[in-house]
Amino acid sequence: MKKGNIQIGEISMESLQMFAYSRTSVLIALQNINESKWDNQPSSFPNTIRWNAGHMYITAEVFLNKADPNYTVMHPEWEKLFIDGTSHLKWLEEPPTKEEIIHALEKQKERILTYSSADLNKDASETQVFHALSLHTVEAALQFVTWHDGLHLGILKSMEKTC
Template sequence: MEQTIFQHMQIVRGITEKSIQQIPEEIADIIPNGFTNNIRWNFGHIAYIQEKLVFGVSGEKMILPQAYETFFSAGTKPADWIGIAPSIAEISVELIAQKQRIKDSLPGSLQKRLPEPFTNKAGITFHTLGETFLFSFYHEALHIETIKRIYRAIKN
């Protein structure tokens, strides 16, 4: 079963990687009417939350640059940014590297209990690394759909 889970991660992240490669930098910061965030924020948020759900909540060191928390953590938005957020190209590099770190470090660890239960903003409580890892696929898919909606709104 673990192999199937890691194959699923490859599929989900592959969709994300293909999507980010199709986004021109010049539209990455447009926030269409009805949206709070832009495409850049959504991709950076995917990277940050994946890092937190896989490494942070289990007590492991988070490798992403500190700027990712500042710009892309839950509750942040581009309207509040001070400074320059990572580029689409930089986020793409981090997403690819993150996938490899997960492949290298997680096998055999999915049943590992978290140091303390983690409850997300939706009120869901997780007890194991596998639970947060599996939830991260759902989270990533939600934001890919949001990116598609923002992209369509920009093109229209």
């Protein structure tokens, strides 16, 4: 099937390429932020760099698992630390290290990039509604994850300057 001059499968592959670009940018930024800044909370931000890094990871896990139950959530124990509404101020356990979070984000990138265009074009097993946005396919969930990574990349860069 065609959409304009682009095949539907090509759209899916472009979504994967965009995710790879976005996630690589996140990984480079996180690796370049000195670990001494990871737990500082600038007064104008509700959380820390560590929280934002873990939040990107767990959000992708949850959104992709809801869209595709075959996508297995790794580190489900991180959800209580990093999902929306959580705060580093309420952590009762030691959070994952910088290295553990970066490694998890790298492995997650590898797992996501194994999706085929056929996988991405599947209807989501659970339509997710995020404000006025409804995610009806696995690809829509991936596109949300890509947007979410970019959003938090900007937050990370702003936080680094103020820490």
